[in-house]
Amino acid sequence: MSPPASTKVDLLIVGAGPAGLALANWFRGANIKVLIVDKKPGPTPRGQAEGLKSTTNEIFDSYGIGPQVTAESWRLEEIACWGTRKDGGEGIVREQVIPDRVAELGKPRETMLQQSRVEHHMLHNILSHDNIEIRYSTAPMSVDIDTSCVHETNTFPVSVSLEKVTTNTNTTNGDTTNGTSCHATNGHHINGQNGHQPDEHDAPSDKISAKYIVGCDGAHSWLRKQLDVSLEGDLTDSVFGVVDMVPKSNFPDIRRVCYLRAASGTILLVPRSNKEVRMYIPVESGTALPDPKDLTFDRVMDAARKIIAPYTMEVGSVSWWSAYRVRQRVGNHFSRLNERAFLVGDAVHTHSPKAGQGMNTSIQDAYNLGWKLRLTLKGKVRSSGARQDLLRTYESERRPVALDLIAFDKGFLKLFAAPSAQFDTEILQALKFTTGLSIRYPPSCAVQLPKGIEQLGPSLLKADLVPGKRLPDFRVVYQADGVPTWMHKRLSATGQFRVMIFAGDISDSTASKRLHDVGKYLGESKSLKHVVMPQSEQEPLVEVLVVHCAERDLVDLLALPEVYRPWSDESGYDFWRVFADVESVHDGHGRAYERLEIDRQVGCTVVVRPDGYIGAVLEVDDVEGVERYFEGMNVS
Numbered sequence: 001m002s003p004p005a006s007t008k009v010d011l012l013i014v015g016a017g018p019a020g021l022a023l024a025n026w027f028r029g030a031n032i033k034v035l036i037v038d039k040k041p042g043p044t045p046r047g048q049a050e051g052l053k054s055t056t057n058e059i060f061d062s063y064g065i066g067p068q069v070t071a072e073s074w075r076l077e078e079i080a081c082w083g084t085r086k087d088g089g090e091g092i093v094r095e096q097v098i099p100d101r102v103a104e105l106g107k108p109r110e111t112m113l114q115q116s117r118v119e120h121h122m123l124h125n126i127l128s129h130d131n132i133e134i135r136y137s138t139a140p141m142s143v144d145i146d147t148s149c150v151h152e153t154n155t156f157p158v159s160v161s162l163e164k165v166t167t168n169t170n171t172t173n174g175d176t177t178n179g180t181s182c183h184a185t186n187g188h189h190i191n192g193q194n195g196h197q198p199d200e201h202d203a204p205s206d207k208i209s210a211k212y213i214v215g216c217d218g219a220h221s222w223l224r225k226q227l228d229v230s231l232e233g234d235l236t237d238s239v240f241g242v243v244d245m246v247p248k249s250n251f252p253d254i255r256r257v258c259y260l261r262a263a264s265g266t267i268l269l270v271p272r273s274n275k276e277v278r279m280y281i282p283v284e285s286g287t288a289l290p291d292p293k294d295l296t297f298d299r300v301m302d303a304a305r306k307i308i309a310p311y312t313m314e315v316g317s318v319s320w321w322s323a324y325r326v327r328q329r330v331g332n333h334f335s336r337l338n339e340r341a342f343l344v345g346d347a348v349h350t351h352s353p354k355a356g357q358g359m360n361t362s363i364q365d366a367y368n369l370g371w372k373l374r375l376t377l378k379g380k381v382r383s384s385g386a387r388q389d390l391l392r393t394y395e396s397e398r399r400p401v402a403l404d405l406i407a408f409d410k411g412f413l414k415l416f417a418a419p420s421a422q423f424d425t426e427i428l429q430a431l432k433f434t435t436g437l438s439i440r441y442p443p444s445c446a447v448q449l450p451k452g453i454e455q456l457g458p459s460l461l462k463a464d465l466v467p468g469k470r471l472p473d474f475r476v477v478y479q480a481d482g483v484p485t486w487m488h489k490r491l492s493a494t495g496q497f498r499v500m501i502f503a504g505d506i507s508d509s510t511a512s513k514r515l516h517d518v519g520k521y522l523g524e525s526k527s528l529k530h531v532v533m534p535q536s537e538q539e540p541l542v543e544v545l546v547v548h549c550a551e552r553d554l555v556d557l558l559a560l561p562e563v564y565r566p567w568s569d570e571s572g573y574d575f576w577r578v579f580a581d582v583e584s585v586h587d588g589h590g591r592a593y594e595r596l597e598i599d600r601q602v603g604c605t606v607v608v609r610p611d612g613y614i615g616a617v618l619e620v621d622d623v624e625g626v627e628r629y630f631e632g633m634n635v636s
């Protein structure tokens with residue numbers, strides 16, 4: 001037999017679920033070779049996660065698939081809370097209806113789309129890029145990481161042998177980590193998690209050498225075991241059935257998000273498209289918890305009917321159902337071996353799907369890691385030490401998010417089990433948390449605080465423009481043509497940083513001069529010129545954007561310094577870097593300065609990282625502060 005073929009790739013991703021596909025999307029159009037392998041025979045057919053937070057939808061916008069995802073999604077607008085009757089009578093009554101809204105977002109907070117469609121859009125977005133290859137029915141059999149060369153930037157320390165596998169589709173209902181097994185409508189198992197064997201009739205094993213390996217291989221992660229990463233935490237005492245079906249019911253709020261609390265438990269009901277609803281149904285059996293393996297569809301529906309009585313709940317068509325026992329666990333490491341191996345998504349944290357966080361957090365983990373790997377693999381990070389500093393921020397930023405999520409999840413499950421008198425207030429707080437608005441990454445090379453600001457502590461958290469927090473989204477219009485845009489839609493995932501200058505009312509001569517001086521400095525600065533305005537036609541690593549609040553007809557775009565409207569021989573002026581916070585023709589006024597609490601006379605400058613998080617907040621003309629940020633990042 002001939003020796004196995006050997007292939008060199010920059011990045012090997014194990015697992016093509018939400019995390020793996022979201023990570024791969026960062027490498028579209030980059031001169032970086034990526035291989036994704038997945039043991040399943042093809043894309044996920046149905047089931048599992050559902051529910052996209054608006055911050056995840058911003059990621060899809062940045063990948064260019066926002067419109068397709070939105071078009072298929074179902075918007076959630078209202079939450080109804082039902083509870084037992086206070087007069088001692090039987091049954092449940094509506095207590096209140098709460099808008100499903102977080103005011104700071106200024107846009108829908110959550111939409112529903114099933115995981116398979118989300119994966120579909122992410123997959124199709126990478127298929128046309130020949131630097132990214134995806135192989136299904138393929139799993140790694142061994143991994144070896146040569147620690148002698150992990151410190152040098154351009155080495156290939158990761159060796160993996162791949163095999164063609166047939167996934168065992170006849171496994172019994174035995175996976176209790178975060179979902180047991182997936183059942184098709186007819187009751188057959190469609191994606192057993194356990195056991196895959198090399199397919200002896202298929203292609204020979206393939207040896208892969210890679211610079212980096214990332215495990216996006218789900219709750220049973222193979223790579224996690226190879227890296228000796230342990231999960232901390234436990235099984236909870238909650239067993240749920242999840243059902244996607246067309247309900248035939250006289251329950252009046254069947255098309256609203258509903259929390260239905262009855263003596264026998266709390267159902268979460270969420271409307272989806274195609275007349276379907278998703279129901280999360282707690283199942284108990286006396287004092288003992290049932291084994292999810294033993295749960296039948298009828299038993300889950302009996303539990304649902306008991307809670308929803310006296311309203312009826314008959315079953316129309318069922319597109320998917322599952323039963324699971326919740327585990328709340330977080331890995332003790334998110335990266336290993338000098339930041340050559342990473343774990344992302346369910347591979348390194350699991351929790352109850354009731355808060356709708358699994359798919360969202362997995363995609364957001366991947367989004368956090370992706371730009372750092374892209375920058376490194378493109379050779380933009382100047383030294384090996386800087387490479388490690390940057391890649392280490394994946395763990396320092398995302399592990400606390402996972403830990404917070406578990407803490408939240410525990411409270412959330414309790415809220416369901418024994419709701420307090422403040423149930424609705426707690427739900428509203430939860431909405432903010434699950435949308436990701438309380439995430440604040442700690443200081444690092446990528447999140448720089450001015451000296452002394454650490455002491456301000458929690459008071460900073462109230463403000464919107466804070467280093468380490470996501471740039472709040474806001475609507476402005478393009479100076480050149482008045483077309484309105486949300487800023488995150490404009491921040492496509494190109495790997496670029498943005499220096500965003502909130503220049504104030506530049507019809508005023510002082511503000512105008514300040515903007516000119518800043519522009520001239522940035523365009524000529526020795527340390528920044530090559531990243532802001534590269535000589536060749538290549539994309540700059542740093543885009544300089546201006547958001548002003550003057551009347552548009554008082555601003556002459558082409559009279560601004562070149563860095564704000566650069567010229568290229570291929571496509572002329574770049575008209576898409578200057579924005580105005582003014583009334584638009586059709587969509588009203590975004591009031592960006594007001595929302596961000598920026599003084600129109602004073603302004604400020606914000607360094608935005610490629611993932612839309614804030615790297616630094618500076619005085620509007622603090623050009624040295626901008627230089628310091630990029631020196632700290634050590635990029636060129």
Ligand code: FAD
Nearest residue numbers: 015017018019039049050179217218345346353356358359
């Ligand atoms: P996965 O989706 O598990 O993907 C891992 C991939 O790796 C799979 O494609 C698998 O085939 C592949 N793989 C595994 N091992 C190997 C190997 N050795 N070699 C090669 N490939 C491998 N989340 C929400 O946000 N909202 C919800 O409403 C929600 N509801 C849920 C309902 C249920 C019943 C369940 C079970 C989960 C739910 N979740 C929900 C959670 C969500 O499905 C997961 O958190 C999410 O899929 C995690 O994405 P991932 O890419 O990290 O892992």
